[in-house]
Amino acid sequence: MRPTVRSRRLGSRLGHYRQRSGLSGTELAARIGIHQATWSKIETGKAKPSPRVLDRIVAELAIPADAVAQLDELRRKAEEPGWWQDYGDILSEAVQLLIELEADASWIRTYEGHLVPGLLQTRDYAERVITAAAPHIRVSDVDRYLELRMRRQKRLAEGLRLTAFLGEAAVHQQVGGPDTLRDQLRHITRVTEEHDVTVRVVPFTADAHAALGDSFVIIQWPDESDPQAVYVDGVTSWTVHERDGVIRSYLHAIASVQSQALSPRDSLDLIRHVIKELP
Structure with missing residues (x-):
């Protein structure tokens, strides 16, 4: 098994x-x-x-x-097939494990320095991210990747709590061009109003913090006795950490990020300001 x-x-x-x-x-x-x-x-x-x-x-x-x-x-x-297995022919082991981790999660905390997290991406933004990362991917597979990413986001409507910390670079990087970024930022503001989603921006003026140069996802399940897990994905490798000592290190990192981040209200004000300034 x-x-x-x-x-x-x-x-x-x-x-x-x-x-x-x-x-x-x-x-x-x-x-x-x-x-x-x-x-x-x-x-x-x-x-x-x-x-x-x-x-x-x-x-x-x-x-x-x-x-x-x-x-x-x-x-x-334990052995029930997940809906994501329908995409098994295109999913890497890393992404499949991440979705499996998300499936029963009650709270996800994530830090991304330069991109909007997948659970908050619009379809157009996600398409540009996917095609940039894998320029030789087949068009039919791009559509399935997008379908998969949109399906993952349904967890937000099912009560999943999401706390997303973004570097300010993610708010300004014109992925897909200004129109795509504008729609993406508007989507973030809507999602925070409609679901249990908190977005906090770490501004350019912030001091150093423990997650600089890193990106990771901390997953928590409903029962407090359940172990947390940390998913770390890079360009060439990925890791899932479940040992208490490593998890404590990432909890420290997310606390360090939080200490440097704008408040949720100020973060949304910054996002709305960027929307107005886009050409």
């Missing part, structure tokens, strides 16, 4: 309850009647427990009743 975000979340939460109980993986496996190697795969998301095994785990670890239903839902959905 290929680990999925949901199977890893399930394994991580079960591992959390095991550690809280003071049992080792070997001790718990013996008590619930499975091999230690099987338990190791469950904790790492490479296997999912059967309903019977999950019942034994719940009983042995005294997992609270209000958490059991959530664990069972993760177990059932």
